[in-house]
Amino acid sequence: MSSQQSPLNLPTIDVPPHPEWPSLSDSEKTALKRRIIKLLEQQNAVLVAHYYTNADLQALAEESGGCVADSLEMARFGAAQEAQTLVVCGVRFMGETAKILSPEKRVIMPDLGATCSLDEGCPADKFSDFCDQHPDHTVVVYANTSAEVKARSDWVVTSGIALPIVKYLAEKGEKVLWAPDRHLGNYVQGVSGAEMLFWPGSCVVHEEFKSVALERIKRLHPDAAVLVHPESPQNIVDQADVIGSTTALIKAVSEMKNKEFIVATDGGIFYKMQQMAPDKVLIEAPTAGEGATCISCAHCPWMGMNALQNLAEVLESGANEIHIDPAIQERAVVPIQRMLDFARTHDIGMKEKGNA
Ligand code: 13P
Ligand code: SF4
Numbered sequence: 399m400s401s402q403q404s405p406l407n408l409p410t411i412d413v414p415p416h417p418e419w420p421s422l423s424d425s426e427k428t429a430l431k432r433r434i435i436k437l438l439e440q441q442n443a444v445l446v447a448h449y450y451t452n453a454d455l456q457a458l459a460e461e462s463g464g465c466v467a468d469s470l471e472m473a474r475f476g477a478a479q480e481a482q483t484l485v486v487c488g489v490r491f492m493g494e495t496a497k498i499l500s501p502e503k504r505v506i507m508p509d510l511g512a513t514c515s516l517d518e519g520c521p522a523d524k525f526s527d528f529c530d531q532h533p534d535h536t537v538v539v540y541a542n543t544s545a546e547v548k549a550r551s552d553w554v555v556t557s558g559i560a561l562p563i564v565k566y567l568a569e570k571g572e573k574v575l576w577a578p579d580r581h582l583g584n585y586v587q588g589v590s591g592a593e594m595l596f597w598p599g600s601c602v603v604h605e606e607f608k609s610v611a612l613e614r615i616k617r618l619h620p621d622a623a624v625l626v627h628p629e630s631p632q633n634i635v636d637q638a639d640v641i642g643s644t645t646a647l648i649k650a651v652s653e654m655k656n657k658e659f660i661v662a663t664d665g666g667i668f669y670k671m672q673q674m675a676p677d678k679v680l681i682e683a684p685t686a687g688e689g690a691t692c693i694s695c696a697h698c699p700w701m702g703m704n705a706l707q708n709l710a711e712v713l714e715s716g717a718n719e720i721h722i723d724p725a726i727q728e729r730a731v732v733p734i735q736r737m738l739d740f741a742r743t744h745d746i747g748m749k750e751k752g753n754a
Pocket of ligand 2: 489513514515516542601602603604629664698699700701
């Protein structure tokens, strides 16, 4: 395990190595997928997967009538399902959001240890103290947080909707306390001009992108468009042609005329990009420049904890169910629902529904 020390005496974040799953032959994979589909049907369950999970899981979610999406659409899709069980393949905050929105449903995940450096770096007690110190600020938290942190917020946002919501608050003259991703917050502040106070969190995956190496790759591929997720540091965002949520980046690959794309986000997204635009060339933005300590190399180690193998196991055992304290659920659902209502009334993300 490697670790990152956060400033302001926040907890040290243990970043696990990227999990290695035993490789499966084609016939083993087919048999496993069949078993999972049968279990899903028997349990009236649906798969809700993120674009960063591996290609097998994304394909299975699509084949079985589930969804593959960004975190905003995952929340929306899960809440709209009739199915009694949601099987969330992603990281823990995604499973918790699904449960908060649908407390009557059973929500299970392949691995409850699949967390997120943003969530880990924002403990609810310390965050609550921070909010108490700034009572004149509207509290806006990124979806990549615990249920307790969401319960302390006024608004929850995802990367797909953060900018319009903060713009809306700024136009009303509200000051924003933003947590936990300082890079996304910085980007949102730069575009919206909002008065914002930041919690010092970051994503260990996006922090690995290296600006000098990116400049070099851009010189080698002068016609390539650079696509950047806004959890990346400013010097990466500054080099972007498109900055946006995972859905927005996938859309850019299929809609832009460029043949080549340099992509600064988790490599899991290549599955959907390639599916949407098979003739385009995708290049991973560089992570390990000279002297760099590559912690996660553009592959989120927590997203990597989802695989066909543990998905089948969890459906068989019924383990790994998400439970949320009802008092927390009652408070956390309010800012999440506020975000979903804002998305609906402002028609945000709806056109990309389902598959980018
Ligand atoms: P999206 O909301 O863009 O899918 O991002 C979620 C995430 O965790 C990115 O690292
Ligand atoms: Fe969290 Fe970063 Fe992984 Fe996304 S990629 S889940 S922000 S650690």
